[in-house]
């Protein structure tokens with residue numbers, strides 16, 4: 415998979431690239447590249463944003479700046495680029511990221527992520543230069559960079575080989591393998607600690623019963639009252 419992230423802070427992604435599963439995915443042939451809006455701005459003094467028409471607080475990322483960066487990267491009219499490549503803008507109001515959307519993105523061979531800053535994008539970026547918008551939750555971040563990393567994290571770990579264990583990403587929380595339910599609980603050694611013991615079935619070596627027990631726990635957690643995080 416080839417991912418391009420458009421950002422004003424490309425160096426933020428240096429740390430991200432060093433994380434094990436990301437490094438694994440990159441070593442296995444995936445690519446994660448950053449494009450700096452500022453390096454391609456047609457405006458003077460590295461300007462990339464401007465005050466909103468109609469007034470109001472904050473700054474808005476300009477449409478001509480985003481267009482210039484896309485054009486420089488893809489050597490084509492960005493309006494045509496989004497026809498052949500998924501171009502996602504990270505916005506607080508976008509489609510909520512979940513496991514199904516992550517799988518959908520992981521199936522793309524090429525993906526472009528546009529990070530906004532400040533008050534976000536000029537609306538014409540969203541209307542004409544991108545294919546869709548994704549949000550990682552209903553709260554506002556100072557910019558799309560952390561959201562882009564969240565998207566890359568969950569997408570890259572779905573690619574074959576990224577986790578080392580082929581099974582690890584298959585039967586995990588919210589996956590189709592668990593019917594979208596949270597994952598069952600895990601335990602490891604010691605089997606007994608301060609009187610807190612591991613369920614007997616897991617020590618039984620009886621694989622069919624273990625599978626059944628795990629499916630039941632997973633289903634329980636999917637019920638409104640079953641989640642450990644719910645009151």
Ligand code: 6GU
Nearest residue numbers: 504505550551553555561
């Ligand atoms: Cl994608 N961007 C920003 N700026 N804030 C967010 C977000 C994205 N998702 C949740 N909050």
